[in-house]
Amino acid sequence: MAELNKEKFQTVGKDLAQSQSISRPSITYWKDAWRRLKENKVAMVAMVVLILLAIMAFAGPAMRPFDYKTGDILDFNQKPGSLHWFGTDDIGRDLWVRVWRGARLSLFIGLTVAIANIVLGILYGGVSGYIGGRTDLIMMRICEILGSIPYLIRVIMIMVILGSGVGTVILAMTVAGWVGTARMIRGQVLQLKEMEFVMAAKTLGADTSRIILKHLVPNTMGILIVNLTFRIPSAIFGEAFLGYIGMGVEPPEPSLGILSQKGTNMILIEPYQLASPAIVISLLMLAFTMLGEGLRDALDPRLRK
């Protein structure tokens, strides 16, 4: 091995000006996340599919001159064709109009329930985590007990009392569904409360509202958005399930669950009646799930390299 001596080394020197300069443009968390999401082809496809589905859900029913609740009884069980693009059901209602109207309802229910769940979850979990101590213990025990009743059973119990309808479906799923979100938020708050940057902010004299708004909320936003995108498909599924077992929204309002249920009854004779609602609901659920996965990868700071 060659001998090492002083002559072989030389000082590189340090350039104070250079060490202070920023070599790359600084990008915000959201820009970074968006860049990462754009690279994820699956998530982008899911997003495009979702946008298309959303456009169809709003524009679809208006594209055909048919009504969703009354059909031409002479036109019953028509196979898909140039007049009825998705065919007609057993009393002659146009399925194109009904399926897209159902999709719109699913999107509406999915979004409302997801947002309501998150708001309740933030309130409950935030209070529980922020106050801590005995309050936290009791509030979390309540969560644990409620959480051990299966979600759909919680929904059904509430639906039994409230009766069917769009409002009651939303209410039942909101009341039944916040537990998971509350637990998650509480975990986040507990974790963030002890973080160095919160301590630093406190030391610098920031008041509670500033800490919550400037430090705690932005740091949970990513996880909240991911949670939102996963809550939406589960709410859409919940509604479809309720509609399917006959507890969902009131007829003649079409929902994807009710349409699928009617389709299943006709599967031996007119399978196309199941095909359209089933494909639309599957696409909706798939697209939301894929987008959610993409968002989780893009927003979750733990995956950063």
Next chain:
Amino acid sequence: MGRYVLKRFGLMIITVWVIATLTFFLMHAIPGDPLSTDRGMPPEVRKNIEAKYHLDKPLMIQYAYYIKDLLHGDLGLSLKYKTRTVNSMLMNGLPASAKVGLLGMLIGVSVGIFLGIIAALNNKGFLDYLVIFIAILGMSVPSFVFASVYQYFIGVKLLWLPVAGWEGPKYLILPVASMATFYIASYARYMKTSMIEVMGSDYVVTAKSKGLSHTAVIIKHVLRNASVPIITFIGPSLATSIVGSFVIESIFGVPGIGKFFVDSVKQYDYTMILGTTLFTSILVVLGYFISDMLYGVVDPRIRLDK
């Protein structure tokens, strides 16, 4: 360990009590009473029936009777079929539900775990993407959709298997397959995620660097540790699968609890709905309890932190 078991057990009892109490008061919050559907009932008969079922007593007394009945395992009577009890209906439905549910779950869990292992060993490879695609498809497509797809293509188009009914082993295949699809999807994902996590951990790196063969590392270190979280999922899955699937049973005409639950929903048979709800919840809570216990046995770390 003893304290841990006791604590979990206590929590389970409280949970069941809360569910039972909620169920009871929910049942009484429903407008109308169980007898109001019979218009032509003479008042004397009505009085007798009310006395028989303690409906003439104050709510709290009724609640006491209800809890007493529950402790004896009695879930009450059907509203629609005056001669049937919720218990007898549940017991009639249980064998069919359990057969389809347990078979579907066992097959689904084994296939799912197997696929998850393959995906993890081929991380970022073609097989991995294929498995994950199947898993996402299976998890996000509602069960009634793939049950109907199986029914249509295998039952109606190919005529290989009966479309619906309950007469022999042949009738089991389609509902079991539909049931298994969901479990395959979810367990493939759980297993893959769990494997990947373990494969990145320090002790696996150590095992590799001390010269263990790839197979030995996978079998001795990765698989054993990766199956720990899977156990927590199996308990609740077991419990829910015994009760059967509401949707799959109605589609294939399986005479199980799920189908009969859907029927009672359609007939507004409240006592049946709530009785079944209670039964299912108790099973699920029990499933969670068992899986917590198993978890404690398999992974001693869980017991250490309080």
